[in-house]
Amino acid sequence: MLGGGSWATALTKILSENGARVSWWLRGKDDVQHLRTTRHNPRYLSSVAFDLTRVFPSTDIAEVVKDAEWVVLAVPAAFVKEALDKLDRDALKGKRIISAIKGMIPGRNELVTDYAMERFRLKEGCMGVVAGPCHAEEVALEKQSYLTIGSPDVALAEQFCQLLRNRYVRAHAAADLDGIEYCAVMKNIIALTCGIAHGLGYGDNFQAVLVSNAVQEIRRFLHALSPEPRDLSASAYLGDLLVTAYSQFSRNRTFGSMVGRGYSVKSAQLEMNMIAEGYYAVKSIYELNRELKVTMPITSAAYHVLYEKIAPVVELEILKEKLR
Ligand SMILES: NC(=O)c1ccc[n+]([C@@H]2O[C@H](COP(=O)([O-])OP(=O)(O)OC[C@H]3O[C@@H](n4cnc5c(N)ncnc54)[C@H](O)[C@@H]3O)[C@@H](O)[C@H]2O)c1
The missing domain is CATH 3.40.50.720 (NAD(P)-binding Rossmann-like Domain)
Known part of the structure; x- marks a missing residue:
């Protein structure tokens, strides 16, 4: 181990x-x-x-x-x-x-x-x-x-x-090794974004829409990278996304929530004694997508907040318009 x-x-x-x-x-x-x-x-x-x-x-x-x-x-x-x-x-x-x-x-x-x-x-x-x-x-x-x-x-x-x-x-x-591994990376980005929304005061109604749109975003990305048939409603994909997005133990959500409440990325990281993988995943997936050019509004929003210092409130206003 x-x-x-x-x-x-x-x-x-x-x-x-x-x-x-x-x-x-x-x-x-x-x-x-x-x-x-x-x-x-x-x-x-x-x-x-x-x-x-x-x-x-x-x-x-x-x-x-x-x-x-x-x-x-x-x-x-x-x-x-x-x-x-x-x-x-x-x-x-x-x-x-x-x-x-x-x-x-x-x-x-x-x-x-x-x-x-x-x-x-x-x-x-x-x-x-x-x-x-x-x-x-x-x-x-x-x-x-x-x-x-x-x-x-x-x-x-x-x-x-x-x-x-x-x-x-x-x-x-x-x-499905690749699909499962990519999905496990991406669900952390989604949880982090759910946290940002929660920190800004968005409620359960918004989070449900965010998570449903996230499933579509993950589907598009996986299809572009590895277009094998897979059932995204299986617990390795959807289950993992749900627990990370909703659980009290989700450090990605906690980290995002601190950022949404106004902590800087550095101070949120210092305050948590644990690693929020989503912070690094956002950068990797966003950069990978520069070539793939898949429509990924949630990952882009998280990237803009974490790496381009766009205010969470501004970025969520933009994201809000893109969700259905
Ligand atoms: N915690 C969970 O419930 C859970 C569940 C499934 C998967 N995972 C995954 O497991 C992996 C490990 O996460 P975790 O939750 O055990 O982490 P953690 O935050 O609990 O622990 C962090 C670990 O990283 C170590 N560390 C810090 N700096 C280091 C360095 N420079 N070099 C080497 N190690 C260093 C710390 O000593 C500590 O052991 C992550 O990819 C995570 O996504 C975690």
Whole structure:
């Protein structure tokens, strides 16, 4: 498991409680020491106690990966390149890689799976993504949750599902890796925009229209990039969009709401101790769309507010006219 945040902590809980041995890379020495002595991650989901006969925290990423059958990437997208670049180019050879990251590599506007495949010379069939409407906080509380594992190799996806299934986690396999991964990136942009609207005082009526228009925006974008048939009403797509747009645990929505209420981007980021992936996703998707030229009013509005310092109130007035 690579990553020390909430999602890495939640996935380590699920996998280790199901009997897997989990070597776990965390960046901070103090966090590793704390885990080894108290069995708890001090920073994220700190109520979860780990069984240290099955969970092995370490700051040595090469050592963690060395004997692993599966490698799960759960570092925020903004830092995944930095983390993976610590590894030798052959370090992931012969392993099965699952990305649990819902974001793109900043500056490269590349999906995490595409970057990993290129960096480690992997074949597409050895990678998968974890998606679905699932917040780490609810995993910690063992609330009923659903995950979708997307991989062009559906057998590999199904093997990972078997490692995840338990009393409160249902998991199923799907073949649409690109569609699921892009949708997971885009739903964060939508949640962030819902937050901006909420922060400005728009209500539930407006948010419902925003989210329905978002489904159409995602459909157009996915069709332009990867026009395979897919059912966007499935929980890996629509479910994930809904939970991120509406949940109290959605940090993208919280971040957007702070911006809508007048915080600068910097001060909103400083105040949250967590990463709002949508901030980076907006830039990647907006830049990718410069070539694709898909009509994307919601992504454009978020971009103008976050990167061109257009006042949220002005941008939402413009967006309002474009929604149906
Ligand atoms: N939290 C969830 O419920 C959830 C659910 C599904 C997917 N995800 C995805 O999982 C990924 C990880 O998110 P999270 O929620 O665990 O993050 P988080 O905000 O909970 O944790 C942030 C982590 O990033 C680390 N970090 C900060 N600066 C770093 C750096 N320079 N280099 C390396 N690491 C650094 C921090 O130490 C911390 O471990 C994201 O792509 C997110 O979209 C999260």
